[in-house]
Amino acid sequence: MKRIKENNDSHPGRNHRGLYEDSIRNLFRKNLSPSIRVVILMMLIAGIAYPLILTGIGQTILPFKSNGSVITIDGKNGVGSVLIGQEFTSPEFLHIRPAAQTASGVDPHITPEDAFAQAANVSKATGIPINTIRTLIELNIERNRIENLIVFAPHYVNVLEVNMELVRQYPDVYAEYATGNISKQGGNA
Numbered sequence: 001m002k003r004i005k006e007n008n009d010s011h012p013g014r015n016h017r018g019l020y021e022d023s024i025r026n027l028f029r030k031n032l033s034p035s036i037r038v039v040i041l042m043m044l045i046a047g048i049a050y051p052l053i054l055t056g057i058g059q060t061i062l063p064f065k066s067n068g069s070v071i072t073i074d075g076k077n078g079v080g081s082v083l084i085g086q087e088f089t090s091p092e093f094l095h096i097r098p099a100a101q102t103a104s105g106v107d108p109h110i111t112p113e114d115a116f117a118q119a120a121n122v123s124k125a126t127g128i129p130i131n132t133i134r135t136l137i138e139l140n141i142e143r144n145r146i147e148n149l150i151v152f153a154p155h156y157v158n159v160l161e162v163n164m165e166l167v168r169q170y171p172d173v174y175a176e177y178a179t180g181n182i183s184k185q186g187g188n189a
């Protein structure tokens with residue numbers, strides 16, 4: 001008679017540690033391994049690929065807004081962002097509303113009524129005719145409405161834009177502030 005060699009795997013006396021290790025490996029291979037792969041894949045997609053794609057699209061389609069809507073002088077020095085309220089202390093400029101009237105304190109807009117109420121003070125401090133200042137305010141209101149699809153836009157005035165327009169149009173009055181060409185960084189907005 002031939003003797004058949006017994007397989008250790010089917011041997012009833014096999015040690016329990018080997019069986020435990022096999023069951024752990026099988027558990028990992030069947031359940032945890034795919035889960036870990038999915039987590040790593042989602043981290044790569046959501047944490048790296050998606051932000052890079054959105055940044056690329058934003059830089060291509062809306063470079064001015066993607067770069068923080070910064071207004072510059074001679075393309076070098078950032079004067080401010082049209083998205084964040086800048087505090088002007090000189091009576092020659094329009095002023096943002098006090099922090100107590102806005103939730104964040106950095107709202108760049110004021111109501112047309114606030115802007116028109118300040119027009120006389122700016123005119124008195126600069127010598128610029130009040131009608132010119134009122135026209136600049138009205139143009140800013142209209143530009144904001146067009147940029148926001150007219151129907152959905154509340155009436156507001158962007159303080160930084162109006163103040164920079166005053167500096168641009170009256171460089172002799174604002175000589176201490178105007179050191180070059182004021183423009184919107186990152187292209188047209």
